[in-house]
Amino acid sequence: MTRFEGARGDAPELLLRATRVVTPEGVRPAAVAVAHGRITALLPHDAPAPHGAVTVDYGTAALLPGLVDTHVHINDPGRADWEGFPTATRAAAAGGVTTLLDMPLNSLPPTTRPEWLATKRAAARGRVHVDVGFWGGAVPDNRPLLRPLHQAGVYGFKCFLSPSGVEEFPLLDPDQLAAAMTEITGFDGLLIAHAEDPERLAAAPEPTGPRYADFLASRPAAAEHAAIERLLTLAARLGARVHVLHLSAASALPLIAEAKAAGVAVTAETCPHFLTLTAEEIPDGATEFKCCPPIREAANQDALWAGLADGTLDCVVSDHSPCTTDLKVPDFARAWGGISSLQLGLPAVWTAAAARGHSLADVARWMATAPARLAGLHRKGAIEPGRDADFAVLDPEAEFTVDPAALHHRNPVTAYAGRPLRGVVRATWLRGTRVAGGGTAPVPTGRLIERSPTA
Known part of the structure; x- marks a missing residue:
């Protein structure tokens, strides 16, 4: 008789079979039993289905844990014509992402006060297709509000060490950074930083016109290096927990x-576009490739992959930062900087990872397990009993060419347009409900989640 682990009376309602199930112990054939939205057991692939359970057999497809994307700009409310909760979360589901954390800027108002967090949640409630949580923001005038925001359930606090690009979210100067970090450390919060040094940026040549080389020169690697060095020095002195966002400069x-070897509590992420796109291939005027920090050269990309392989880099997350088509004018000085990739992160990373000899287990670790750990999402990020039944079903060998019109992002602008990718997301499951692929739930079933010890 098959034994199903879980709470008493939790007879499985769903059984998913696949010959490649990505578990913390490796990739193997298995059947995954689900009850009440949780994984209750990992069974042999040929285990009989329990009475009354719905069985779905995905054959040779790979069953990955649902991706956790901790770096998404949804811009709703206020700039929902750039991206809104329904479109962003539908794109997430289509790309195998089951949980995302929304960044505190580009919406109006930004998430820098408890009442504005409530505004953001009100805009999202009942309109999300995946689970959504929120980062708070650390800006010069809100230090007294950081603890109340933490108590209200944000997952940490984003700051900019250089201009953010929107006036309602100012940068922190060195003294303000120290004050914010001290406050956040006082309640064991997490500070996440856009790390570019404003003085190094100001000293760099200003970009003018359509040449990508000019834009790249305006965002030198030295600016990231200097800002990260300052951040880590301060974190070591204060005993703070810090996270380096969208590392571009290897x-x-x-x-x-x-810093990690010295015991500093630091983690770092990079993004699909830094791992898959290179400066050498970007045409002049192609501002769909503009982001800050920028896409750098192929040799730099090789070093980022080495940083992932050796554990210096922890996570791969999208930094999905969309805008309307008209803001992507063919002038790198004037165009909005941000890359839309929420739906495409998994196939983009898998395409490059497979070519470099990495496994599906590596991709799951970088894009699900590590981001979940970063945010303290203890029920997300792995296929094992007790976790939420969140899954991405990937056909790793299938190929497709990116058609912007086929994406669920609100605006059909992406640096991946026309790019051949390997790996098709066949279905996505959120707590045992299919939210993308055949038989998808007809209404949004995502939840708004808050930071807690058992989130």
Whole structure:
């Protein structure tokens, strides 16, 4: 008789079979039993289905844990014509993402006060297709509000060490950074930082016109290096928990590795576009590739992959930062900086990872397990009993060419347009309900989630 682990009376309602199930112990054939939205057991692939359970057999497809994307700009309310909760979360589901955390800027108002967090949640409630949580923001005038925001359930606090690009979210100067970090450390919060040094940026040549080389020169790697060095020095002195966002400059990797070895509580992420796109291939005027920090050269990309392989980099998340088509004018000085990739992160990363000899287990670790750990999402990020029944079903060998019109993002602008990718997301499951693929739930079933010890 098959034994189903879980709460008493939790007879499985759903059984998913696949020959490649990505578990913390490796990839193997298995059947995954689900009851009440949770994984109750990992069974042999040929285990008989329990009485009354719905069985779905995905054959040779890979069953990954639902991805956790901790770096998404949804812009709703206020700039919902750039991206709104329904479109962003539908795109997430189509890309195998089951949980995302929304960044505190580009919406109006930004998430820098408890009442504005409530505004953001009100805009999202009942309109999300995946689970959604929120980061708070640390800006010069809101230090007294950081603890109340933490108590209201944000997952941490984003700050900018250089201009953010929107006036309602100012940067922190060195003294303000120290004050915010001290406050956040006082309640064991997490500070996440856009780390570019404003003085190094100001000293760089200003970009003018359509040449990508000019834009790249305006955002030198030295600006990231200097800002990360300042962040880590302060974190070491204060005993703070910090996270480096969207690392682009591989020259900063030794700083992070040394800080980790010295016991500094630092983690770091990079993004699909830094791992899959290179400066050498970006045409002049193609501002769909503009982001800050920028996409750098192929040699830099090789070093980022090495940083992932050796554990210096922890996570791969999208930094989905969309805008309307008209803001992507063919001038790198004037165009909005941000890359839309929420729906495409998994196939983009898998395409490049497979070519470099990495496994599906590596991709799951970088895009599900590590981001869940970063945010303290203890029920997300892995296929094992007790976790939420969140799954991405990937056909790893299938190929497709990116058609912007086929994406669920609100605006059909993406740096991946026309790019051949390997790996098709066949279905996505959120707590045992299919939210993308055949038989998808007809209404949004995502939840608004809050930081807690058992989130």
